Amino acid sequence: MQKIRLIKLAFVLPVAFLFLSFPLWAGQYPVHLAIWASLGCFLALGTNITFGYCGQINFGVIFMYALGAYSSAILQLRLGIHFFLALPLACLLTTVATAIVCIPLLRLRGHNLALGTFSLALVTYTVIGMWRNVTGGSDGMFVPATVIFQHEMGDTFYYYFILSLLVLAFIGCERLVSSSAGRAMMAIREDEVAAVAFGINVTRYRRLAFMLNGLLVGLGGVLFGQWNEFLAPSYFDLWMNILIVVMIVFGGLGSNRGSIVGGATIMLLPEALAVFEVWHVLVYGAILLLTLGFMPKGLYVTLASLTRRLRGDILH
Amino acid sequence: MIFSINNISKNFGGLQALNNVTFEVEKGITALIGPNGAGKSVLLNIITLLEKKTSGSIVFEDQRIDDLHPYELISRGVARTFQICRLFRALTVLENLVVGMHSTIQTNIYQSLLRTRPARVEERENREFALQILDSVNLVDYADKQAGELPGGLQRLVELARALVSKPKILFLDEPAAGLNPQETRLLKDMLNSIRDQEVAILLVEHDMQLVMGIAEKVIVLNYGVKIAEGSPDAIGADPVVIEAYLGRRYAHATS
Numbered sequence: 001m002q003k004i005r006l007i008k009l010a011f012v013l014p015v016a017f018l019f020l021s022f023p024l025w026a027g028q029y030p031v032h033l034a035i036w037a038s039l040g041c042f043l044a045l046g047t048n049i050t051f052g053y054c055g056q057i058n059f060g061v062i063f064m065y066a067l068g069a070y071s072s073a074i075l076q077l078r079l080g081i082h083f084f085l086a087l088p089l090a091c092l093l094t095t096v097a098t099a100i101v102c103i104p105l106l107r108l109r110g111h112n113l114a115l116g117t118f119s120l121a122l123v124t125y126t127v128i129g130m131w132r133n134v135t136g137g138s139d140g141m142f143v144p145a146t147v148i149f150q151h152e153m154g155d156t157f158y159y160y161f162i163l164s165l166l167v168l169a170f171i172g173c174e175r176l177v178s179s180s181a182g183r184a185m186m187a188i189r190e191d192e193v194a195a196v197a198f199g200i201n202v203t204r205y206r207r208l209a210f211m212l213n214g215l216l217v218g219l220g221g222v223l224f225g226q227w228n229e230f231l232a233p234s235y236f237d238l239w240m241n242i243l244i245v246v247m248i249v250f251g252g253l254g255s256n257r258g259s260i261v262g263g264a265t266i267m268l269l270p271e272a273l274a275v276f277e278v279w280h281v282l283v284y285g286a287i288l289l290l291t292l293g294f295m296p297k298g299l300y301v302t303l304a305s306l307t308r309r310l311r312g313d314i315l316h
Numbered sequence: 317m318i319f320s321i322n323n324i325s326k327n328f329g330g331l332q333a334l335n336n337v338t339f340e341v342e343k344g345i346t347a348l349i350g351p352n353g354a355g356k357s358v359l360l361n362i363i364t365l366l367e368k369k370t371s372g373s374i375v376f377e378d379q380r381i382d383d384l385h386p387y388e389l390i391s392r393g394v395a396r397t398f399q400i401c402r403l404f405r406a407l408t409v410l411e412n413l414v415v416g417m418h419s420t421i422q423t424n425i426y427q428s429l430l431r432t433r434p435a436r437v438e439e440r441e442n443r444e445f446a447l448q449i450l451d452s453v454n455l456v457d458y459a460d461k462q463a464g465e466l467p468g469g470l471q472r473l474v475e476l477a478r479a480l481v482s483k484p485k486i487l488f489l490d491e492p493a494a495g496l497n498p499q500e501t502r503l504l505k506d507m508l509n510s511i512r513d514q515e516v517a518i519l520l521v522e523h524d525m526q527l528v529m530g531i532a533e534k535v536i537v538l539n540y541g542v543k544i545a546e547g548s549p550d551a552i553g554a555d556p557v558v559i560e561a562y563l564g565r566r567y568a569h570a571t572s
Contacts, residue, residue, distance in 0.1 A: 179428040180421050187415045190404035193366060198482065199390040199419030208425065
């Protein structure tokens with residue numbers, strides 16, 4: 001046991017050092033990409049709670065993402081609230097709003113829930129585009145920069161700030177999985193009838209899963225808007241909605257580590273494939289198809305179980 | 317009398333699946349038998365509130381329970397197993413049992429997420445109790461195995477163990493011996509006897525007549541949604557109506 005802990009520590013410490021020192025030795029562009037990848041991780045981690053752990057199809061993630069981003073921006077612009085106060089308020093607002101839309105949505109199940117949540121995404125995109133007075137419509141809206149002690153924050157600040165929140169979010173998700181609430185969600189995913197028979201209030205835990213999804217994706221939205229300093233409907237279109245679902249399937253449904261791998265990979269892949277110029281979309285599609293074709297359980301989950309098997313073979 | 321159902325009827329459109337079924341369950345083992353399609357599983361689903369009845373009432377410990385939510389039932393001491401094994405397949409055997417104790421959890425969701433001391437203590441105690449139950453049914457070696465990977469017979473026993481961890485006062489078992497080999501059936505019989513010794517009432521829906529007649533104190537017979545007989549195993553085994561409807565003449569000859 002002690003040995004395993006030491007091996008884990010020997011792995012974790014250099015990785016932690018690498019991440020902490022990254023802005024010091026990497027250039028501006030890699031830091032920019034790292035922030036972009038981290039934002040994807042928030043979206044994947046949150047959506048994995050409903051989709052991966054609770055088994056509830058959620059194609060309405062954009063609602064949570066946009067609500068987090070726009071509410072934080074509007075709170076700062078209209079009420080003059082500082083970002084550090086706008087952030088928790090926007091997250092709270094997104095979580096509460098998600099709980100409210102859950103009232104009609106959670107009457108649906110399976111394919112109907114998929115269609116219901118997808119309509120939510122459609123409505124969100126349309127509302128952002130049409131409600132010009134509030135969102136700036138298709139012209140978009142600028143988000144005030146984060147100012148601390150009269151200094152405007154740049155990518156290095158965002159890198160550390162977003163990374164710290166991501167670590168907290170990851171720890172929270174890992175705790176959820178091993179908690180009674182997480183087990184209740186997984187029981188619902190596995191067999192709803194048996195879950196009810198064993199005292200699980202299915203509606204309550206489905207709602208909780210959506211609310212936690214809203215909290216994390218809303219947080220991702222707040223951070224994205226703040227870092228990007230600009231919001232427009234094109235950031236919250238159906239393509240982004242699909243990408244978020246692809247992230248968790250690509251990394252591995254029902255795995256927080258898979259969500260991190262999927263979230264970061266899907267966000268960075270287009271950048272990495274830029275060398276293929278006009279063919280990059282084709283290569284992107286091919287990579288997704290091949291990965292999911294040969295690793296239907298997702299990249300991380302497949303590689304992790306392969307590693308476990310190899311380790312078992314070596315030990316025996 | 318610990319449990320009773322009174323005039324339970326169930327209609328599916330024009331089809332009457334149950335017609336004014338009334339009986340009582342005492343401490344010990346009561347068996348509910350009848351041919352396929354007699355309405356046994358529908359009745360069990362109605363009793364455990366997973367299906368709505370058309371009419372009638374269900375009383376447990378002198379209180380009507382048919383207006384409760386189905387998830388509230390287990391906290392009153394009512395647990396069940398299913399005809400088709402319904403384990404949480406991707407979870408381990410131990411996790412299945414810990415989920416079975418969900419209704420007994422005292423700490424709230426937030427304590428559980430924040431891993432407060434009471435939540436940690438409760439989690440540890442629940443795991444220890446689940447292991448204790450697994451040990452008592454000789455399944456402790458499978459604790460960390462994924463439930464869906466176990467052979468069918470063992471899955472049935474895990475399902476029974478999962479029902480036991482909720483500390484039930486009454487247990488509804490829907491064909492627990494289906495798919496078990498003779499050795500597993502013997503183990504099941506021992507388990508049922510041991511559960512009975514712990515003052516838990518059991519309503520056993522079962523087709524294995526050797527098991528039923530060897531273990532039950534009372535037998536109730538359903539046929540086409542109607543109760544056609546009720547009595548001791550010996551009386552039921554000799555009842556001409558039951559022989560005609562379900563047991564068959566070969567069974568009567570074999571036992572006489």
